[in-house]
Amino acid sequence: MDERGAASPSHSVTVRHEPVQARAAHRIEALLDAAAAVVVEQGIEHLTTALVAERAGASIGTVYRYFPDRVAVLVALAERNFERLRHAIEREMAAEHATWGEAMEGIVGAMVETFRSVPSFRALRTGEGLDLGPESREPVAPIFVADVERYLRERWGVEMDDARRGDLELAIGSLDALVTYAFMHDPDGDPRYLALGMELARQHLTRVIGDDAA
Structure with missing residues (x-):
């Protein structure tokens, strides 16, 4: 009821x-x-x-x-994890960063802090890829791509074409994969993989934005 x-x-x-x-x-x-x-x-x-x-x-x-049932619990927990990660990233995008490189460091920091501070995030993340039966979650990466694309346009004046959008997707995808891997066996995040994720994301974002604003 x-x-x-x-x-x-x-x-x-x-x-x-x-x-x-x-x-x-x-x-x-x-x-x-x-x-x-x-x-x-x-x-x-x-x-x-x-x-x-x-x-x-x-x-x-x-x-x-x-x-x-238990699946409904996991779906709701995954949704809460997603909202907490998204809000953490949105707070960074709302901050007054001097360069896009500084903004990216803040966004990565928000991701890392979410892994460290939100219980269950390391194990469940936002639920995509888990076998939750008919309640399996859709990929959330396109949501973050759209959020960052809007941020780059509104804050840094970047207009996307297909090539730039492809590099943005690679930046977010590689960063997500490496940050996730960094926390697979290390509750604080293996700094080697965190650094590699930052480096790859910066490389792809440089193609999107260019060097001038970095």
């Missing part, structure tokens, strides 16, 4: 509805925090709704109220 069904039909329904929604959102966040802890401690393959309930100190009925 959704939260609207829990409110009685009366003239005060709007007043009562908002705090109910807030409580539901808080409850969902707590369940996702519990799921993230289970993923970190036991692995994605061992996540169950029962373990989420136990870790959250909630009843299994509470979990099922919001998530019908």
Whole structure:
């Protein structure tokens, strides 16, 4: 039953509805925090709704109220991870960087900090590539490409053609792959792969933007 069904039909329904929604959102966040802890401690393959309930100190009925099965929990957790990464990158793109090279370092730093600070991100990331059945997530890389393309146009005056867009895709793809690999066995990120990711991204972005603004 959704939260609207829990409110009685009366003239005060709007007043009562908002705090109910807030409580539901808080409850969902707590369940996702519990799921993230289970993923970190036991692995994605061992996540169950029962373990989420136990870790959250909630009843299994509470979990099922919001998530019908473990796949739904993983999808919601992946979506939250995606939003946290995207917001971290957006904050960097909103900052006043003097050069695009400085901006890129900030964006990479936001990615690295997300891997380090968001529980479950190393294991789950944003969910693409996982076998989640019919709920498998679509690739998120095109979303980040579009975000960065808009940023380069609005902040640095870069107009994209097919060649530039291809280099931008390679910059983001190589950076994502190497940052991910850097955290595969190192919770702080292997600095060798982080440096290589930065170098390759810079090479491709230089083709997109040129040297003048770096």
